[in-house]
Amino acid sequence: MTEQPDLSAGRRQRIVPALSYDDAPAMIEFLCRAFGFEERFRLDMPDGSVGHCSLIIEGEEITLASAYPEGGLGGPGRLPHLHASVMVYVDDVDAHYAHAAAEGAKVLQEPEDQFFGDRTYRAEDPEGGRWWFHQELEQLTAEEVQAAMDAMETPE
Numbered sequence: 001m002t003e004q005p006d007l008s009a010g011r012r013q014r015i016v017p018a019l020s021y022d023d024a025p026a027m028i029e030f031l032c033r034a035f036g037f038e039e040r041f042r043l044d045m046p047d048g049s050v051g052h053c054s055l056i057i058e059g060e061e062i063t064l065a066s067a068y069p070e071g072g073l074g075g076p077g078r079l080p081h082l083h084a085s086v087m088v089y090v091d092d093v094d095a096h097y098a099h100a101a102a103e104g105a106k107v108l109q110e111p112e113d114q115f116f117g118d119r120t121y122r123a124e125d126p127e128g129g130r131w132w133f134h135q136e137l138e139q140l141t142a143e144e145v146q147a148a149m150d151a152m153e154t155p156e
Contacts (some may be wrong), residue, residue: 017062017086021127023077024050025067030126031055034103034132035088036060036096057088077128083129093135095137097121100133115148116140 021027028050031037037055045051049066067074088095097111100123108130109122117138123131140148 013061019062019064019086019129020067020073020075021129022065022067022077023127024053024064025131027064027125027127027133028053030104031064034100034105034125035123035131036090036099051058058090060088062086067156075127076130079128084130086133087134089134089136091135093119093121093133096133097123097133099110113137116145 009079009101025048028039028042032039032055035057037057040056040061041052042053045052045066047113051065053064055062055064056083067078094111097107101107104126107122108124109120111119111121112117117136117140118134119137120134123133125131
């Protein structure tokens with residue numbers, strides 16, 4: 001774990017994903033090792049669970065905690081279907097993919113260029129949480145993205 005930061009500094013990010021996992025300590029280790037997050041702060045509970053953990057990647061934050069069934073929070077593997085995925089922008093999606101795969105992430109989609117100007121891959125963590133990693137290759141306007149989508153739907 002990294003040195004505890006000064007938490008009095010203001011937040012820049014207004015929307016922060018808050019995830020819950022059945023084995024939060026193992027998931028913190030996995031997300032740091034495989035996906036490149038850094039642990040910013042962790043609040044360990046007396047029973048060994050994680051009450052709160054802040055993880056940072058490229059200056060952006062996610063939080064996670066141990067599942068708390070009494071409060072309606074469970075790990076993603078408990079859901080009968082996919083509720084959400086976390087989308088993360090990285091500088092080099094191919095290098096990120098290679099590292100994540102080597103560290104045991106389950107790859108759901110290999111890196112590929114997308115019509116909307118990004119290169120992406122999808123992965124799943126050990127508890128079934130879905131992650132979608134992006135690298136911006138080209139900034140497109142909404143009109144350019146729509147035109148690219150329309151061209152895909154039009155038979156030649």
